[in-house]
Amino acid sequence: MHLLIPSAGSGKRMGSHRNKLLLMVQSHPIIAWTLLAAEAAEKIEWMGIISQPNDWQDFKTIIANLKLTKPVELIQGGTTRQESVHNGLLALPSSAKQVLIHDGARCLATPDLFNRCAEAIRHCPGLIAAVPVKDTIKVVATNGIIQSTPNREQLWAAQTPQGFDVNLLKQCHAEGVRQGWEVTDDAALFEKCGMEVRIVQGEETNLKLTTPQDLAIAEFILKTRQQES
Numbered sequence: 001m002h003l004l005i006p007s008a009g010s011g012k013r014m015g016s017h018r019n020k021l022l023l024m025v026q027s028h029p030i031i032a033w034t035l036l037a038a039e040a041a042e043k044i045e046w047m048g049i050i051s052q053p054n055d056w057q058d059f060k061t062i063i064a065n066l067k068l069t070k071p072v073e074l075i076q077g078g079t080t081r082q083e084s085v086h087n088g089l090l091a092l093p094s095s096a097k098q099v100l101i102h103d104g105a106r107c108l109a110t111p112d113l114f115n116r117c118a119e120a121i122r123h124c125p126g127l128i129a130a131v132p133v134k135d136t137i138k139v140v141a142t143n144g145i146i147q148s149t150p151n152r153e154q155l156w157a158a159q160t161p162q163g164f165d166v167n168l169l170k171q172c173h174a175e176g177v178r179q180g181w182e183v184t185d186d187a188a189l190f191e192k193c194g195m196e197v198r199i200v201q202g203e204e205t206n207l208k209l210t211t212p213q214d215l216a217i218a219e220f221i222l223k224t225r226q227q228e229s
């Protein structure tokens with residue numbers, strides 16, 4: 001299975017002056033943990049890191065230090081995540097019929113989650129890892145007044161990996177460009193095109209490292225895993 005890793009953000013909410021994926025947790029840059037998990041997932045055979053060229057030297061050094069056995073390619077990122085993924089799709093080898101897409105910033109996803117998604121995408125056109133939400137979610141108007149309370153049984157928090165049939169996702173991205181759709185994940189494009197997206201059970205620990213607090217939580221989880229292994 002081919003894996004695209006969007007890693008071309010600037011990490012504004014992390015408050016760092018550089019790509020947050022280069023920040024260290026437990027003695028490795030964030031992106032290194034993501035790559036190690038993909039390397040350890042036997043169903044992943046190829047990785048494409050979508051990133052900005054001014055980070056490429058750092059990424060190349062990280063890749064070389066990890067001594068990965070799987071092929072890794074660097075693909076030029078875009079100004080939005082959506083654009084980055086679009087670039088990634090166009091850079092996939094023609095042999096890739098299905099693809100998994102996983103945020104570089106979700107460095108705590110386990111190899112088991114990659115393997116389960118890689119297996120499941122062989123049997124459906126689209127999927128995402130997700131977990132049931134624990135909080136009650138409110139729909140709130142801009143004036144701060146609650147509009148409604150959706151039934152929690154139907155609410156899931158979307159994660160990555162997200163997996164798709166490559167040709168269908170390419171068509172959805174092209175339609176998104178034509179229609180000017182702006183979405184935060186690929187499943188949303190797929191849904192807008194009327195395509196079915198299935199849920200795969202995600203992981204509570206599969207956080208997207210977004211703010212400085214998330215760094216501390218990731219540090220704790222990785223340390224605990226190291227002590228347990």
Ligand code: CTP
Pocket residue numbers: 005006007008009010011012013014020021050077078079080081082084085103104105106208209210
């Ligand atoms: N991403 C990307 N290309 C972009 C923007 C984001 O590939 N133009 C990637 C990020 O590198 C990250 C993932 O998409 O791995 C999820 O995005 P997010 O967590 O929002 O990261 P940033 O955009 O870097 O952070 P922020 O929104 O706080 O600036």
Ligand code: MG
Pocket residue numbers: 009
């Ligand atoms: Mg962002």
